[in-house]
Amino acid sequence: MPARPATKSEIVTALAERTGLSKLDVSTLFEELAAVIKQEMAKGSSLFTTMGKPRRLTIKKPVVKSRIPAAKIHKAVRAAIQQRRNESAVAR
Numbered sequence: 001m002p003a004r005p006a007t008k009s010e011i012v013t014a015l016a017e018r019t020g021l022s023k024l025d026v027s028t029l030f031e032e033l034a035a036v037i038k039q040e041m042a043k044g045s046s047l048f049t050t051m052g053k054p055r056r057l058t059i060k061k062p063v064v065k066s067r068i069p070a071a072k073i074h075k076a077v078r079a080a081i082q083q084r085r086n087e088s089a090v091a092r
Contacts, residue, residue: 006014012030016023037048 008030012023012026015021015026019026021029040048
């Protein structure tokens with residue numbers, strides 16, 4: 001069975017112990033880092049460089065079901081193509 005991932009609290013505690021900073025300082029650092037990443041993503045960037053290594057950031061969004069069934073879309077596309085063919089045939 002794989003080990004469970006560390007919680008935010010466990011990560012903050014471990015970093016505070018290793019760096020000698022207070023837990024509040026480490027927590028504040030994470031909050032500010034999240035704000036900077038969010039700001040960069042708002043600019044349209046999906047790459048963020050940390051410690052010299054670029055990381056691709058993605059936001060997972062739930063799949064949204066189309067309001068128009070695929071069959072109706074295909075039917076509409078076929079009709080538009082046929083209409084253009086008819087118009088070009090008349091223009092000749």
